[in-house]
Amino acid sequence: MDTYQIIQEDQIEALLEEGKKATKEEVLEIIEKARDCYGLSLEEAAILLQTEDDDILANLFDAARYIKDKIYGNRIVIFAPLYTSNECTNNCLYCGFRVANKQLHRRTLNVEEIVHEAQAIEKQGHKRVLMVCGEDPRKTHINHIVDAVKAVYQGADIRRINVNAAPMPVEDFKKLKEAGIGTFQIFQETYHRETYKKMHPSGSKSDYDYRLTAIERALEAGIDDFGIGVLLGLYDYRFDVLATLMHAQYMDERYSVGPHTISIPRLRPALDAALSETPYPVSDKDFKKIVAVYRLTVPYTGIILSTRERAELRDELLNLGVSQISAGSKTNPGGYEEDDREATQFETSDERSLDEMLQVVCEQGHLPSFCTACYRANRTGAAFMELAKDAHIHEFCQPNAILTFKENLVHFGSEETKAKGEKMIAQELEKIEDEKVKKETQERLKRIEKGERDLY
Numbered sequence: 001m002d003t004y005q006i007i008q009e010d011q012i013e014a015l016l017e018e019g020k021k022a023t024k025e026e027v028l029e030i031i032e033k034a035r036d037c038y039g040l041s042l043e044e045a046a047i048l049l050q051t052e053d054d055d056i057l058a059n060l061f062d063a064a065r066y067i068k069d070k071i072y073g074n075r076i077v078i079f080a081p082l083y084t085s086n087e088c089t090n091n092c093l094y095c096g097f098r099v100a101n102k103q104l105h106r107r108t109l110n111v112e113e114i115v116h117e118a119q120a121i122e123k124q125g126h127k128r129v130l131m132v133c134g135e136d137p138r139k140t141h142i143n144h145i146v147d148a149v150k151a152v153y154q155g156a157d158i159r160r161i162n163v164n165a166a167p168m169p170v171e172d173f174k175k176l177k178e179a180g181i182g183t184f185q186i187f188q189e190t191y192h193r194e195t196y197k198k199m200h201p202s203g204s205k206s207d208y209d210y211r212l213t214a215i216e217r218a219l220e221a222g223i224d225d226f227g228i229g230v231l232l233g234l235y236d237y238r239f240d241v242l243a244t245l246m247h248a249q250y251m252d253e254r255y256s257v258g259p260h261t262i263s264i265p266r267l268r269p270a271l272d273a274a275l276s277e278t279p280y281p282v283s284d285k286d287f288k289k290i291v292a293v294y295r296l297t298v299p300y301t302g303i304i305l306s307t308r309e310r311a312e313l314r315d316e317l318l319n320l321g322v323s324q325i326s327a328g329s330k331t332n333p334g335g336y337e338e339d340d341r342e343a344t345q346f347e348t349s350d351e352r353s354l355d356e357m358l359q360v361v362c363e364q365g366h367l368p369s370f371c372t373a374c375y376r377a378n379r380t381g382a383a384f385m386e387l388a389k390d391a392h393i394h395e396f397c398q399p400n401a402i403l404t405f406k407e408n409l410v411h412f413g414s415e416e417t418k419a420k421g422e423k424m425i426a427q428e429l430e431k432i433e434d435e436k437v438k439k440e441t442q443e444r445l446k447r448i449e450k451g452e453r454d455l456y
């Protein structure tokens with residue numbers, strides 16, 4: 001495969017140039033069309049990315065909110081990252097874990113310590129974890145990751161483990177699949193080859209093509225939920241967002257399965273990072289535009305927001321198309337037991353606990369969901385997309401979101417969160433149209449109150 005065909009830089013630049021020429025009427029027409037939830041072409045996404053007009057942006061944000069509600073309802077899926085190691089042989093200029101950082105306290109957790117972390121995350125009330133590690137063949141090899149995944153499933157009530165790790169060969173992806181991971185996440189960081197080369201001067205991560213093709217090897221191994229994204233701030237966001245969409249379109253056309261999720265990490269200060277400043281700063285206004293453009297262009301792809309962003313902006317973004325958030329996060333290995341600032345990957349910004357976050361999510365009219373049912377019932381990859389496109393996914397998601405939130409409230413909720421959460425649950429129950437499903441959900445809620453778990 002000629003990887004230059006996957007990401008065609010000339011075409012991206014030409015589309016962005018062309019995108020500048022659209023009139024206000026044309027832009028508004030595209031936004032209107034997007035409300036049908038069939039997605040947009042790369043040409044149309046390029047036009048939206050070039051928009052700076054505040055009136056148009058207000059319209060774009062409104063459409064993003066509308067589409068999010070139509071497809072996902074008001075559900076917000078919640079997870080926590082679990083860092084298993086900060087040892088790394090790469091030298092990504094932006095990251096605190098880079099090999100040249102001599103100040104960092106290095107640590108690779110053993111399986112027992114990883115299970116302790118998972119239990120600490122579980123005690124906050126989480127059910128979904130994103131496992132993250134540096135890339136060091138001696139420390140964070142595939143067997144370390146696989147052993148960690150298996151041990152956490154056994155030793156904690158964590159029901160879905162997604163993994164964000166270095167690209168690997170098909171044989172290793174098969175081991176991950178066999179261990180039962182959910183989504184495999186990998187960010188290209190920047191699709192712009194020249195910038196990529198500068199940002200990744202040494203180590204195996206300097207191979208752009210091996211990273212770009214990782215999700216195809218994951219698919220070959222049977223992992224059909226994959227997540228992509230770029231690290232915003234490394235290069236012009238318009239180029240990188242359009243390239244992410246080009247990558248998504250390529251996967252959809254060639255393999256009939258697009259990304260399950262797109263993440264939107266924005267560059268944060270990191271201990272002893274080699275970048276003294278952000279090469280291409282992304283303003284909050286542009287950041288909101290990025291979220292909205294993703295929502296309109298690939299309406300069925302989840303958008304993941306981490307605690308890299310400040311609390312107020314996160315709250316605003318919940319209304320603009322984000323469908324998954326992390327909460328109560330630590331970015332150092334062992335961080336849930338002991339917060340060592342000298343071991344973190346980057347500084348988080350939103351430091352609110354999961355309990356606090358749940359209150360905010362409810363106050364804003366969203367329903368927190370800890371649901372993991374789709375992946376456990378094999379509704380992944382193309383099968384998931386089919387259901388989502390038919391809007392059938394609501395039939396599963398709404399009751400499961402209610403039930404998993406209830407479970408959280410019963411076992412972990414503070415009195416304040418319980419009060420707000422119960423009100424939200426009562427309201428959401430009313431939205432279930434099928435009387436049989438509603439009755440079944442009410443019965444299950446009672447069973448959860450009596451202490452039963454994991455009903456889906």
Ligand code: SAM
Nearest residue numbers: 094095133134164165166187231267268270346
């Ligand atoms: N080491 C693996 C890799 O690089 O793919 C996986 C884990 S890495 C810790 C996860 C992601 O963190 C990277 O893909 C990058 O986008 C993000 N990241 C690294 N440094 C960051 C920083 N200073 N601010 C925000 N995100 C950062």
Ligand code: SF4
Nearest residue numbers: 088090092095098134
């Ligand atoms: Fe290592 Fe990943 Fe950080 Fe790069 S981004 S230094 S590969 S942990």
